[in-house]
Amino acid sequence: MLSINYYLILSAVLFTIGVVGVLTRRNAILIFMCIELMLNSVNLTLVAFSAYLGSVEGQVLVFFVMAVAAAEAAVGLAIVLALFRNHVTVNLDEINILKW
Amino acid sequence: MSGTLVLFTFLAIVAVASALLMVTRLNPITSAIYLVLNFISLAGLYLTLKAQFLAVIQIMVYAGAIMVLVLFVIMLLNLEDERALYDHIPWSKYLMFVLGAAFIVEMITITGLAGAPVISTMSPEAANIGTVEYIGMALYNSYLLPFEMTSILLLSAMIGAIVLAKKRFP
Numbered sequence: 001m002l003s004i005n006y007y008l009i010l011s012a013v014l015f016t017i018g019v020v021g022v023l024t025r026r027n028a029i030l031i032f033m034c035i036e037l038m039l040n041s042v043n044l045t046l047v048a049f050s051a052y053l054g055s056v057e058g059q060v061l062v063f064f065v066m067a068v069a070a071a072e073a074a075v076g077l078a079i080v081l082a083l084f085r086n087h088v089t090v091n092l093d094e095i096n097i098l099k100w
Numbered sequence: 101m102s103g104t105l106v107l108f109t110f111l112a113i114v115a116v117a118s119a120l121l122m123v124t125r126l127n128p129i130t131s132a133i134y135l136v137l138n139f140i141s142l143a144g145l146y147l148t149l150k151a152q153f154l155a156v157i158q159i160m161v162y163a164g165a166i167m168v169l170v171l172f173v174i175m176l177l178n179l180e181d182e183r184a185l186y187d188h189i190p191w192s193k194y195l196m197f198v199l200g201a202a203f204i205v206e207m208i209t210i211t212g213l214a215g216a217p218v219i220s221t222m223s224p225e226a227a228n229i230g231t232v233e234y235i236g237m238a239l240y241n242s243y244l245l246p247f248e249m250t251s252i253l254l255l256s257a258m259i260g261a262i263v264l265a266k267k268r269f270p
Contacts, residue, residue: 002104003220007149010112012207014119014138020200021123029128029174033135036166037119040142043154051149051230054223056238059230062154063239066161067250071257073166077173078264084177085267 007048014041028080028090032073039069108148114141128174132167139163150222151230 021034050058
């Protein structure tokens with residue numbers, strides 16, 4: 001039987017890849033997808049603890065995380081669409097209207 | 101090697117490789133397809149943890165709904181490839197690798213290797229917990245209020261998305 005550390009380390013690796021993606025890519029949609037990757041790695045941690053500690057709370061929390069991720073996808077992509085309509089780009093280096 | 105370890109290793113390699121490919125591809129559509137592969141391998145990992153309900157939901161909600169939405173938007177915007185990743189700030193590449201390595205060492209130290217108490221066996225109840233019946237009982241008894249709040253959240257997100265994506269405000 002595997003110990004829980006395998007799952008935790010895999011989750012840490014996936015989370016780090018997501019962080020590196022957010023820091024290096026400049027396409028708004030790709031940054032959005034990297035955030036989804038980070039959410040998923042945390043979900044893996046929650047499911048692993050839920051299975052190893054024998055408690056249902058982790059899986060309920062994953063359920064809510066998925067609902068929030070769906071809402072975030074709808075609103076985030078609508079923001080990207082509105083941004084593209086105004087600036088004809090999704091490159092975050094060129095979108096600096098809030099910069100002082 | 102037990103069968104579980106072989107399955108875990110295979111799924112973990114697929115997950116990490118598809119995540120790396122997702123971050124490094126310049127074409128957004130290719131990245132999205134690799135992210136779908138990553139979600140599917142994560143659903144397999146949920147199955148090794150005996151969470152059947154979440155594995156099905158992962159495929160349906162993430163790989164089905166969310167990624168289709170992302171692909172729709174990518175194709176609607178008709179994006180070209182990003183410019184090469186680090187062409188304007190050359191030293192940021194090395195800084196990024198150093199920070200990524202430090203971060204991963206830190207997380208692995210916290211979560212696993214450094215003499216922390218290890219939970220080595222899965223709980224005997226794990227096979228029960230993952231079923232639709234068990235999660236449904238928990239959701240509709242102890243977590244009824246958060247469950248209903250989620251529906252309000254989804255409704256407001258839907259209205260917000262429609263308002264934001266409209267052509268002009270009245």
